[in-house]
Amino acid sequence: MTPSPPLRARAEEQAALLPPLLARAEHLAGNMLLGEHGRRRSGMGDDFWQYRPLQPGDTRRMIDWRRSARGDTQYVREREWQIAQSVMLWVDQAASMRYASNKDLPEKADRARLLALAVAILLVRGGERVGLTGTLLPPRRGNNQVLRLAELFSHDDAADYGVPEARAMIPQARAVFLSDFMGDIDAVREVLTKAADRGVRGILLQILDPSEEAFPFQGRTIFESVGGTVSHETLKAGELRDRYLKRLERRKAALADLCAVTGWQFHTHHTSDSAQVALLWLWQALNRGTA
């Protein structure tokens, strides 16, 4: 029994996290594609980009049977979008996201990563370039990018509340921010203004735990942030409920206003709801943006 686990073991542990996240994200994305692929649109010959041989990771639904039937190799038909989009993701990795009020519920961070990765997969399949905001992982296309994203998503941030990353934003790109937006709202305002300046439009998806919406607390309580930097003591937690909810409402309203001004879209998702619903909204919101 060594005092600290060897590096290799920790690496394995970290690596072991990836496949489940990836697999779940793929699964989520697969369900999504099912709905989109049912419609074949004719007369879109100019959208055609290329046939490429089937690669591991492609589902059989993606095979172009007409092309493949001509030979032994199976091909996937890729389409070129009119304007190749770059989508930048920002997932709040801060401590406040690592919270679940109930052991049956996923942590907010978990849900955020899952959604982000699923969107990334969908976008990569659609031929878009996906990356992170900031300089860490610029948008690229290809399946490898998904793996890299998955890897980066598994790193936790030590900060108590996340601040959106707004550096190195590509003009005219799209952005998806997933966070609980409990932190400083001025930072968000600043980032969105900056993005709007560059012509970047995007989505704010606020992910909240049900308890954050309900505030089911009673009695003398010291509330602490997950990171432990902020605390507040009350003698009757139940008394605070209405005022807390009012503040939360105001916070949401502020975010929505911000989005309306900058041309972004805002949505609140609860971890108690199905991830599919959030993904559907995300995907449609992204499509709305392109159309």
Next chain:
Amino acid sequence: MGGLAQIGFAAPWLLWALVVLPVLWLLLRAVPPAPLRRRFPGVVLLLGLKDDDSVTDKTPWWLILLRMLAAAAVIVGLAGPMLNPDTDEQARSSPLLLLLDGGWAGARDRDARIELADRLLADADRDGRTAALLILTDPQPPVFQPAGDLRQQLAGVQPVPWAPRETTVAKALDALRRIEGGFDTVWMSDGLDFAGHDQLVADLAQRGRVQVFEDGRGAVALLPPTYEDGQIVLTATRSRADSGLSLDLRAHGRDPAGAERVLATLPLRIEAGATSGEARLSLPAELRARVNRFDIAGQRSAGAVAISDDSLRRREVALITGRDDREGLELLSPLHYLQQALEPSADLLHGALTDILPANPDVIVLADVAGLPAAEEQALRDWVEAGGLLLRFAGPQLAASDLSRREEHPLMPVRLRSGGRTVGGAMSWGEPKTLAPFAESSPFYGLQIPEDVTVSSQVMAQPDPSLADRVIAELSDGTPLVTAKPLGQGRVVLFHVSANAEWSTLPLSGLFVRMLDRLAVSSVTGQPEVGDLAGSVWQPLRVLDGFGRLQDAGNLAGVAGEDLVAAPLGPDLRPGLYEGETRRLARNVMRPDSMLIAANWPASVSVAGLERPEQVPLAGYLLALAVLILLADVIAALALSGRLSLRSRPAALGLVLGLASLFPYQARAEDDDFALNATSELVLAYVITGNRKVDDVSRAGLIGLSDTLFFRTSVEPALPVGVDLERDELAFFPLLYWPITEDQPIPSVEAYDRLNRYLRTGGMILFDTRDADIAGFGAASPNGRKLRQLAEPLAIPPLESLPGDHVLTRTFYLLQDFPGRFAGRDVWVEAAPPGAEKIEGMPFRNLNDGVTPVVIGGNDWAAAWATDDQGNSLYPVGRGFSGERQRELAYRFGVNLVMHVLTGNYKSDQVHVPALLDRLGQ
């Protein structure tokens, strides 16, 4: 008897700690409940929010009160509170005299009394006092010794079955006067007054403090039973006439098997304010004769026992006369005076001797009977030798006969001279003779002879060497009047006069009755007088001890008759059952006129009950209370700080309440559902064996059969159901399929009741041993043996192997084989009546019986019928096409069976169709 006065403390100074409680109040009040730390990302939204009011940061007053209570309970608990503490009087140093009554009245509480005395002696021992013991029923000069030594003697003190007597009390007084110096007295009284009681109290009070302990309930005793108007009268009396008292009286005796047991019980009520109550018990003579004592249930003392003696026994006396009844001359009947004398005290039998002897009466009276037929005479002789008393009276017929003339007749005590004699009559010399005083050896000794008894005629005894021994009464001239001789275990007694008033005035006098009494002809009623018993000696048979237990008398000395009646009880005369020459007499503790008088104590004497309340330490209860309060406090504190999950509680509560309230209704609803399901459609049923596999096969088989019936016939059954024999009603099902497994439980008696009712009312059970009947029906296979066990309590008629013309062979299909998965040979059904004949020209016998209640086979039909949901067969039958044929036949058997159950002997009746058609002229 105040509540608080009886609480004392082991460490009262600890109670001062209660003063600190107000301080605790202040302390507790200042400290609010500990906060709960909770992670919550939304805390940033809370920053800056202030609490509304500041009161809640103090602990609520009721919580403080709760905690104060807990603290108070702990303090008081540690102070060692006790209920009924031993706050005994200050230690005294003077000697202690322990005075016991020692009579029967104390027997009931003897243990409590001794225990209390023991405790008092132990206390005295601790104080270093000396003590002495004085028992009033058996006074020995008291010797003061260390109290501890006296404690050992205490265990040997037993109550005696009598009360303190004048003599013993005088002896005790004497012994007390001889003690020098003062002493304190502890008097364990029986609660009854006795002669010299007041004197004793006064004497003792002069010497020191007197403390009396007595049972507050007072003594209860049972008076000797008396016999009145065919009922036994039992009277209970008591010393204190306070509230009403209900007692249970018990009559003990031997049952016919000879075992001692309670023969009868009856309640007795002593009303409030009365000292005695009466109960009447009516028992058949036979049972009454066996009663040997009465007692009061729950009163363990000699006074509560009343021994019954012969006075309750009614003797059976048979009266037989030789003379024909002369109508209208009743006063001349030889039996008239006997009847008058005996009727109040005996049961009289009339009739022919041959009829009476088997009834085995105690006494047979032959009034003026001379000769008897030889057979009767022999029977009578046997009866006497077995212990009977034969009482003969002379009379004209006897005097005229030759009976016992030449030699002594076995049934006559003496030889008689012919003719007899008459004195004092109109044609004779001399005066009528009077009776001579009875000799000391005579059973009549001591009886007063009235002067007006005269004898004018008598039969004369032949002088004989043995005559003198046999005379028990004689006339003044020395001629015998009554003679007797033993015969075997019995006696023959002859009155030399007639039983009516023709020959003497003896039957008219009271002496006649008393003589009969002495001869034990009549049963004694009431207590005998002193005079009646003068001169007799009575031997104790069984005596009572102080607790009212009957004990063998052993070799106790006999008691003179007059003492038995009159003397006070004592060591020489113990209560019990005494045996005299002809009868048994009981001496009870209580006399018919006894009264129980409660002891009267002067005001200077302190009187206490026997029960000293147990010292109960209360510390445990209080500390437990404190723990409980603290537990409540924990819950309250949790609830206050929001740590108690409020959401789950109503749910759990609701669940519990819901479950509790649902259960009974659910069961009833289930029953109804079962009945509705079974009756709204025709349903085939199988017995649930408990073997899951077999049950599944049964179900699948009956589904297959139901489907077949549905497709092929107008019988359209619903899904089959499994039947639990222990629970379900069977009446709904026409056919019950019962597969036999080795390990199925034998149904209960109630289940068999239901099964038999089912069979009687036209149900049918198809028993299937499922073993291909390998060893012949029921013989040796395990399932066959189990079938026998299972079917044994069933009302199954005689069976036969299914005959070729049984109606089962043609109720729907024409069949001769009844295969299932196996094609076994025999299927057994109810046997045809033996007289069934084949009618000329008909293919079948005329079998118009009902439906066979059972069909027994071993072909595993259910497996052949079994289908899954899609209708595919579940189990293979045979091989290839022939196998399918066998399955088809199995289905046909099933169809025939159900048709048979539903249509009965309809197909059998069709035998008659040609005959009917013929008669109709077709």
